Amino acid sequence: MLLDARVQAIVDELTQRIKGDGERLRAGADRYSDDMVQAAGPDAAGFLNLLIRAKDARLIVEVGTSVGYTALYMGDAARATGGRVIGTEVIEKKHAQAVEYLRRAGLDGIVEVHRGDARDVILALDAGSIDIAFLDAQKSDYCEQFDLLLPRMKVGGCIVGDNITYPERIKEMMQRYQAHVRAVLNVRSHYLSVGSGLELSVRIA
Numbered sequence: 177m178l179l180d181a182r183v184q185a186i187v188d189e190l191t192q193r194i195k196g197d198g199e200r201l202r203a204g205a206d207r208y209s210d211d212m213v214q215a216a217g218p219d220a221a222g223f224l225n226l227l228i229r230a231k232d233a234r235l236i237v238e239v240g241t242s243v244g245y246t247a248l249y250m251g252d253a254a255r256a257t258g259g260r261v262i263g264t265e266v267i268e269k270k271h272a273q274a275v276e277y278l279r280r281a282g283l284d285g286i287v288e289v290h291r292g293d294a295r296d297v298i299l300a301l302d303a304g305s306i307d308i309a310f311l312d313a314q315k316s317d318y319c320e321q322f323d324l325l326l327p328r329m330k331v332g333g334c335i336v337g338d339n340i341t342y343p344e345r346i347k348e349m350m351q352r353y354q355a356h357v358r359a360v361l362n363v364r365s366h367y368l369s370v371g372s373g374l375e376l377s378v379r380i381a
């Protein structure tokens with residue numbers, strides 16, 4: 177995907193960190209360490225970039241920003257649409273890194289990362305205001321966060337949930353999430369084989 181040069185430079189830096197994380201994991205490091213980048217990867221991030229452009233999205237919300245990998249891709253697209261991204265990260269160290277990476281990428285005026293529980297950020301948003309939301313924090317919180325987001329989505333707005341098929345150990349929890357969103361009357365939802373598996377849910381009324 178063609179990204180702005182400053183954004184690409186930071187994505188490249190993070191890609192090197194992710195390779196290092198992979199080596200540390202293979203050597204037995206804790207996958208949940210605050211030092212891990214934990215990114216959705218280029219396929220999911222590229223898809224989100226294009227979705228923002230295709231929908232001419234103005235308000236994008238990310239639930240779980242970590243150090244900002246997908247936020248970089250989303251910010252790149254939001255700059256093109258005249259939109260903004262609200263990220264959320266509960267871990268102070270990761271939040272600080274995300275803010276710094278986004279500043280170095282020239283996206284500090286486009287992506288604002290809130291430190292704390294995404295729930296508080298979602299609750300403060302107006303009904304019918306969000307174009308795209310990306311769910312990528314605690315998987316056990318997806319259903320609750322989806323329910324909080326839905327009334328705040330525009331009609332036609334998209335909620336994208338990550339990790340539907342990978343990692344394998346959370347498969348049942350993700351199946352429960354899919355069943356949950358597919359049972360909602362004013363939502364149409366479909367699985368996309370992109371990255372670690374995405375569930376794309378559209379508010380239709």
Ligand SMILES: C[S@@+](CC[C@H](N)C(=O)[O-])C[C@H]1O[C@@H](n2cnc3c(N)ncnc32)[C@H](O)[C@@H]1O
Pocket residue numbers: 213214215216217239240241242243244245246247264265266267270292293294295312313314317
């Ligand atoms: C998988 S990582 C996010 C990766 C990021 N979306 C990317 O692809 O670059 C999940 C992050 O969500 C954060 N998190 C977990 N629960 C949260 C919550 N309730 N509110 C905000 N962030 C949360 C974790 O600290 C972690 O850094």
